[in-house]
Amino acid sequence: MYQHKTMDPQEAARLHEMRHTFSHLLAAAVQELRPEVKLGIGPAIDDGFYYDFLTDQPFSLSDLKDIERRMRKLAQAKHDLAPSSMGVAEAKALLAQRGEVLKVELVEDLAAQGETEVSFYGLGGFLDLCKGPHVANTKDLPLKAFKLDRVAGAYWRGDEKRPMLSRIYGLAFLTPEDLAAYIEQREEAERRDHRRLGRDMDLFVISPDVGKGLPMFTEKGTTIRRALERFIVDEEIKRGYLHVQTPILGRKHLYEISGHWEHYQDSMYPPINVDGEDYVLRPMTCPHHFMLYAARPRSYRELPVRYAEISPMYRKEKSGELSGLIRVMGFHLADAHIFCKPEDVKPVFREVVDLIGYVMETLGLAERCWYRLSLRDDHKEKYIDAPESWAMAERDMRDICEEMKLEAQVEPGHAAFYGPKLDVQMATVGGREETLFTNQIDIALAQRFHLEYIAEDGSRRMPWVVHRSSIGCLERTIAFLVEHYAGALPLWLMPVQVKVLPITDEQTAYAAQVKDQLERLGLRVELDDRKETLNRKVREAKMQKIPYLCVVGQREQQEGSVSVTNRDTDRKSTLPVAQFADAVLKEHVTRSRQLRAAGAA
RNA sequence: GCCCACGUAGCUCAGUAGGUAGAGCACUUCCUUGGUAAGGAAGAGGUUCAUCGGUUCGAUCCCGAUCGUGGGCUCCA
Numbered sequence: 001m002y003q004h005k006t007m008d009p010q011e012a013a014r015l016h017e018m019r020h021t022f023s024h025l026l027a028a029a030v031q032e033l034r035p036e037v038k039l040g041i042g043p044a045i046d047d048g049f050y051y052d053f054l055t056d057q058p059f060s061l062s063d064l065k066d067i068e069r070r071m072r073k074l075a076q077a078k079h080d081l082a083p084s085s086m087g088v089a090e091a092k093a094l095l096a097q098r099g100e101v102l103k104v105e106l107v108e109d110l111a112a113q114g115e116t117e118v119s120f121y122g123l124g125g126f127l128d129l130c131k132g133p134h135v136a137n138t139k140d141l142p143l144k145a146f147k148l149d150r151v152a153g154a155y156w157r158g159d160e161k162r163p164m165l166s167r168i169y170g171l172a173f174l175t176p177e178d179l180a181a182y183i184e185q186r187e188e189a190e191r192r193d194h195r196r197l198g199r200d201m202d203l204f205v206i207s208p209d210v211g212k213g214l215p216m217f218t219e220k221g222t223t224i225r226r227a228l229e230r231f232i233v234d235e236e237i238k239r240g241y242l243h244v245q246t247p248i249l250g251r252k253h254l255y256e257i258s259g260h261w262e263h264y265q266d267s268m269y270p271p272i273n274v275d276g277e278d279y280v281l282r283p284m285t286c287p288h289h290f291m292l293y294a295a296r297p298r299s300y301r302e303l304p305v306r307y308a309e310i311s312p313m314y315r316k317e318k319s320g321e322l323s324g325l326i327r328v329m330g331f332h333l334a335d336a337h338i339f340c341k342p343e344d345v346k347p348v349f350r351e352v353v354d355l356i357g358y359v360m361e362t363l364g365l366a367e368r369c370w371y372r373l374s375l376r377d378d379h380k381e382k383y384i385d386a387p388e389s390w391a392m393a394e395r396d397m398r399d400i401c402e403e404m405k406l407e408a409q410v411e412p413g414h415a416a417f418y419g420p421k422l423d424v425q426m427a428t429v430g431g432r433e434e435t436l437f438t439n440q441i442d443i444a445l446a447q448r449f450h451l452e453y454i455a456e457d458g459s460r461r462m463p464w465v466v467h468r469s470s471i472g473c474l475e476r477t478i479a480f481l482v483e484h485y486a487g488a489l490p491l492w493l494m495p496v497q498v499k500v501l502p503i504t505d506e507q508t509a510y511a512a513q514v515k516d517q518l519e520r521l522g523l524r525v526e527l528d529d530r531k532e533t534l535n536r537k538v539r540e541a542k543m544q545k546i547p548y549l550c551v552v553g554q555r556e557q558q559e560g561s562v563s564v565t566n567r568d569t570d571r572k573s574t575l576p577v578a579q580f581a582d583a584v585l586k587e588h589v590t591r592s593r594q595l596r597a598a599g600a601a
Numbered sequence: 602g603c604c605c606a607c608g609u610a611g612c613u614c615a616g617u618a619g620g621u622a623g624a625g626c627a628c629u630u631c632c633u634u635g636g637u638a639a640g641g642a643a644g645a646g647g648u649u650c651a652u653c654g655g656u657u658c659g660a661u662c663c664c665g666a667u668c669g670u671g672g673g674c675u676c677c678a
């Protein structure tokens with residue numbers, strides 16, 4: 001979403017202070033207007049600030065105007081942001097006397113961390129527990145560069161078991177121009193949103209009658225999907241993967257063995273009972289692949305075994321979490337499980353990282369993605385209890401990141417219950433971070449399924465398992481591609497690659513022949529022989545982001561040529577049909593991201 | 602699931618201080634045979650304003666519930 005101009009650290013710090021002060025100003029205004037409201041927390045964020053309030057009557061959008069007016073009035077009174085500090089006991093007493101129950105809790109936590117003194121900032125009659133820093137005086141706030149933005153509910157301390165607070169978000173920048181630019185950028189992002197483009201480009205449909213979170217692909221969307229599937233399946237086979245097919249239902253028992261039933265049940269559909277046996281829609285493919293592996297004895301000679309599948313799977317989501325193609329309940333993951341000797345796990349994982357690197361490069365997403373190393377956190381109960389294996393797997397992953405020079409963000413608390421993950425992250429146009437691909441070292445499941453192989457010395461040993469997705473889940477990957485390219489996908493992914501536009505119906509037959517010639521090569525071509533003006537046909541084709549437009553009139557027909565317009569450069573050139581066909585075909589099969597077949601830059 | 606907002610023709614949106622709905626684009630028909638981003642004219646299109654209840658002489662507009670969508674929170678591929 002909003003990309004900061006490169007800002008020198010001083011300026012960035014000043015902006016941060018301002019935003020933080022704005023959040024105090026917001027809280028002060030709110031408490032003047034509604035004294036019964038209690039304070040949560042109010043930090044600066046990427047595009048401004050927010051403040052959380054405890055109240056029986058959550059704020060609504062219509063409240064923002066009054067609050068904003070009060071903020072401006074308060075700021076114009078030129079209050080100093082006066083710091084002070086006091087002992088923990090005194091602070092608690094003061095806050096308790098003001099009824100600030102949430103702030104009391106914060107002080108107690110600080111005390112538990114060993115703090116003996118806490119700091120406050122005043123703003124007129126308003127006083128807030130806060131470590132600062134702030135601008136010196138409210139007159140230093142750029143009142144024309146801020147705006148209250150929206151309201152939302154947010155659980156106290158991010159815990160859904162605790163009360164829901166009412167959060168007010170505000171935007172704040174150094175200058176009014178920055179604010180306007182940000183708002184403009186947000187509108188531009190809306191135009192790139194895959195949900196909007198998906199409809200405009202006729203890629204997918206979500207029908208309430210089919211069910212929310214259950215997208216359907218049109219023929220055009222399916223074409224994109226098929227291109228991705230063919231690409232990844234071919235690539236995986238080249239790299240030694242064995243493509244298999246397993247069912248989307250499985251006995252509940254299977255997931256009890258794997259531990260998913262215990263650890264992951266909230267995300268699974270309730271069992272379907274058939275003749276007294278419980279079946280579940282699979283949320284993951286691992287147990288199925290494990291059973292394939294376990295179906296016969298395995299020798300160390302055949303390891304690593306790499307089972308891959310484009311797996312349909314179903315995960316139950318809370319309704320508020322669904323979003324277009326990015327968060328759905330039914331999706332298709334390019335999944336694989338690699339069974340290897342424990343001592344081979346590093347080379348195997350390196351090979352996985354190499355594959356996803358290649359995929360990102362091919363899709364043109366490499367610049368937009370970053371790695372996240374997802375480890376355990378202190379809430380150990382979420383994870384399989386095997387401290388030594390965890391330590392080993394986490395160390396292996398760190399080593400690999402280092403060796404392969406991946407600058408991964410380390411994030412405790414995001415690991416799978418059975419092992420650490422190396423995720424590839426990307427941001428939607430709306431600025432929300434999502435996982436595109438995920439790869440895991442599994443320290444637990446092989447044991448639960450009693451997987452083994454026979455080693456050189458004849459002993460039975462347990463393999464390690466690497467879970468990985470090469471091109472992620474197709475729904476989400478398509479959404480990111482559409483947003484990244486604003487609909488103008490690389491040629492090999494475009495549902496319609498070439499459009500032939502006859503100028504008059506004299507050329508319809510010739511145009512059909514051109515179309516045929518291109519289609520015989522496996523290209524996706526449409527003929528627009530409607531009785532419309534050329535201008536109109538060109539306009540519509542441009543809006544559909546068709547990579548190449550072939551205009552054919554009398555001249556082209558006579559010389560057996562096409563007059564081609566390049567989507568990306570908007571340049572035109574006239575060339576023999578065969579020559580154009582060869583050039584496009586080459587770009588298609590090489591999955592080129594540049595259109596060079598005609599009118600190259 | 603929770604908080605806030607929204608739900609009017611295929612799309613983008615008007616509208617009525619409550620008296621049984623309108624525009625542009627798309628669509629259909631006719632005219633135009635046009636050389637690179639909207640040729641012209643006419644017409645049709647809403648079981649009447651997501652659904653179901655309630656208030657009212659009367660509701661698209663007020664209230665409630667449900668469903669769906671969007672933005673947050675939590676969760677997550």
